[in-house]
Amino acid sequence: MNVQPPRPLLLGHRGVRPLPLLGVRWRKPHLPFENTLAAFDYALAHGCDGFEFDVRYTRDRRSVLCHDAEFKRMEVATTDRTSLERRCGVTLASLNDVLSRYQATAWLDIEVKVAGEEEALAEALRACRPQLGFVISSFLPDVLLRLHEIDSSLPLGYICDKADAASHWIQLPITTFIPHYSLVSNSLIEEVHLRERRLFTWTVNRREDLLRLAAWGVDGLISDDPRLLNQAFAGSSATRAS
Numbered sequence: 001m002n003v004q005p006p007r008p009l010l011l012g013h014r015g016v017r018p019l020p021l022l023g024v025r026w027r028k029p030h031l032p033f034e035n036t037l038a039a040f041d042y043a044l045a046h047g048c049d050g051f052e053f054d055v056r057y058t059r060d061r062r063s064v065l066c067h068d069a070e071f072k073r074m075e076v077a078t079t080d081r082t083s084l085e086r087r088c089g090v091t092l093a094s095l096n097d098v099l100s101r102y103q104a105t106a107w108l109d110i111e112v113k114v115a116g117e118e119e120a121l122a123e124a125l126r127a128c129r130p131q132l133g134f135v136i137s138s139f140l141p142d143v144l145l146r147l148h149e150i151d152s153s154l155p156l157g158y159i160c161d162k163a164d165a166a167s168h169w170i171q172l173p174i175t176t177f178i179p180h181y182s183l184v185s186n187s188l189i190e191e192v193h194l195r196e197r198r199l200f201t202w203t204v205n206r207r208e209d210l211l212r213l214a215a216w217g218v219d220g221l222i223s224d225d226p227r228l229l230n231q232a233f234a235g236s237s238a239t240r241a242s
Contacts, residue, residue: 007236008213009220010229011109012051013203014067015039017224035065037093037101047230049239050107050132052202052222055095057117058084063095063124067113077114095121099128107241108134109178109200109222111159118146122154133241135176135200141168148173157200169197176200176219181209186216193217198241207232 014034032038035053043051054067062081069076072088085091095110102108108130112121121136137157138144144156157176158169160183169177169192177192181201192199200220204210210221210232219241223229 006240007233008218009050009107009200009239009241010048010226010233011107011200011220011222012039012043012046012048012226012229013222013224014053015041015043015051016046016226035067035093037097040098040102040106043226044102044106046226048226050102050109052109052111052137053098054111054113055121056113057120061117061120063117063120064092065094065098066092069113095124096128099124099130102130103128104131106130107132109157109220110134110136112136112138112140112143115140115143115146118143118150122147122150125154126151137176137178141172144172144174159202170195178202178220178222181213184213184216184218189217200241 015036016031016039017034032042040051053065055063056066056076057063058076058081059078060080064076064081066076071084074084074087076084135155135157136147137159139159144158147154147156155175156173157178158172158174159178160166161180163183166179166183174197176198178200181204184201189199198219200222201213201218202222204213204221204223205225207228213221221229
């Protein structure tokens, strides 16, 4: 009898977001906006173990969930949080909002988009540590090195989407390597596992790619489409990552 291996950890990219398809971006009316509590609730409700999200800091050093450096044509780093929200007409979720709301219910991939607030981030996690598991990820090696210096117990992940940056993971104090799925090979997964680290990959939006990468042994899959993740692995056994 064939027995399926444990499925990878399944994470919604920014919770849920419009899928890039043939150069066209679409958004169904019922889908919440990315990097919001509603998007994270959607990911969990549709079978994900958790979600990835982006953290930036405003001029007054308050965390906000936002992928781009600008939000509605306003630069996040040079605007106070209250001014940003008032001028944009929205309330932005914070890192603390996520930690308190999902501490016991979700696996978190906390992507740090900017340097300079590593102490604040570490303090937030000391005060409210996710119980199901987490990783602090970044494209920025200096952020990861500083976080490791502050607290060597923090699980860190290096993200990359360029082949010339991929080799840096070996020198960094990380638990998880997170390359774009186009960079992932069977041999890379084997090397990462030989070095006793995990490999997550993003942003995987086709069922055939999800299944191929899972068969190769990736530890985590990050997708824009939580429903696709759940459907691709319906009936599979428990996750590899913990």
